[in-house]
Amino acid sequence: MQSGFRANHSCQTALTALIDKWLKAIDDGDLVGAVFLDLAKAFDLLNHELLIQKLNKYKLAYTSLRWFTSYLADRYQKVSISNTLSDVQKQKTGVPQGSVLGPVLFLIFINDLPLSNPNHNTDLFADDSTISVIGQNKSCISQKLNTVLQDIFRWCDDNKMA
Secondary structure (H helix, E strand, O other): OEOOOOOOOOHHHHHHHHHHHHHHHHHOOOEEEEEEEEOOOHHHHOEHHHHHHHHHHOOOOHHHHHHHHHHHOOEEEOOEEOOEEOOOEEEOEOOOOOOOHHHHHHHHHHOOHHHHOOOOEEEEEOOEEEEEEEEOOHHHHHHHHHHHHHHHHHHHHHOOOO
């Protein structure tokens, strides 16, 4: 479940839900393992073409898809440090940070990350993810975590986030 950028959700509510799941598993006599994932520069790496494909998959109207394509295209940036400006650079990836749409577009983009490992519990908070596995012994946990990592690497590769 995604808890970032949502009303009535916070880091605290996300952690509480996560810990509750883990404690229930431990109370049932199981072990818990987890992968904590922080997608570095995630907002900057977001591939525009893949985002438009995902919006299309969610059945956005053609005119809306065209608007988003235009919104993301032909963006430029420059950086100012101590009154010194960098050269202008074209932005070929990423969502506009500081915009209202940036976080929403990012959430849409990573919405299918939990589908990369449907047999495990995936909790999202903005660009941070926790994938939990439950098992009866360390060997089982280790095997499941290795599978989770392979699935995450595949998702990152498929979505050009690496």
